[in-house]
Amino acid sequence: MRSLGIYLHIPFCRSKCRYCDFYSMPHSPADLKSAYVEALCRDLARRAADCADCEVDSIYFGGGTPTSLPPSELGRILQTVTDRYNVTPNAEITTECNPGTVDLHALQSLRAAGFNRLSIGLQSVHPNELKELGRLHDYAVFERVWNDARRAGFANLSADVMFGIPHQTPESFLQTLERVCELSPEHLSAYALAIEEGTPFANCADTLPLPDEDATRKMYLSMIPFLKGHGIGQYEISNFSRPGYESRHNLKYWRQEPYLGFGPTAHSDFGGKRIANARNLDGYLAGEDISVSERLGKAEREDEFVMLSMRLCAGLSKTAFAERFGRIPTEYLNRLRTYVPPGFVHPTADGFAFTPEGFLVSNPILSEVLSFGKD
């Protein structure tokens, strides 16, 4: 049996954050949400036949805010997955969750339905930073959800934090990390704020009180040893965990392993094809095929393998590359080697990986390495 991850996109949120370009609708009525759950369950049933020889070992509900659906609806979707697919008994089953959308009873219902991991969006402990982002919660609400989740039996919790946000300083970011570490998370994701086109932030980017590049750099570089000191090691450019708690689902993306995505904007990598669903809720509800698929050539797959591997602290393994593509990636390795002297890349037992400094400039380096690889 081939292992498979399943991603379910829930495109609803309570309100729209000022930086967000994820496909999600605020203030959606209950009947629209119910119709969406119906459509998702139909889609899950329709595609199950293609997966008869797969075993599903990770299921991930993302969004949007999945917990803007009632726990019973999330449970119904999960039940459809477990009824229709071969889900392993120890599958990692995650839902993203925003503070203020669940109480103890809801968390108990989610746990009883089979969810065993929560990824909770904190972003910052500081009210002024949260307000700038347009987030509705404060730290007290986050802490209550966290403690309720523990009480409901969740032994695998992840917190999302953000750096480079308006008004933030290296000191205030460190305070956010300190408060999170007091809660003993199993996992932590830390993303840099990106100003995305079409968001309210993009319309006022010139006037946003953003920390400068030096301050943002300091936040990233000081976070890595700080978390390590709390037993939370970095394993990917933006992700940290206690040993054994790396996100199984996200590792599938970074290791080019098969996954199926359901719902508008969800992506799949399955049967040798890359499939992208459109931003089209109406079409999805009407049962239309909103997907566009392409078959990547070998050179594109190789490039992608290098790019995704280099997101991981383990870096590019020439053995793993050779197992996948039947050759040693000499040209990629030679190109990566040139970034060792300036300290952006370090050799590993089996290839190369970025240093923390290198992660900060990984995009321009990879565009050099990958364009070289295609020559």
Ligand code: SF4
């Ligand atoms: S809660 Fe998340 S998905 Fe929803 S608007 Fe805010 S950032 Fe976007």
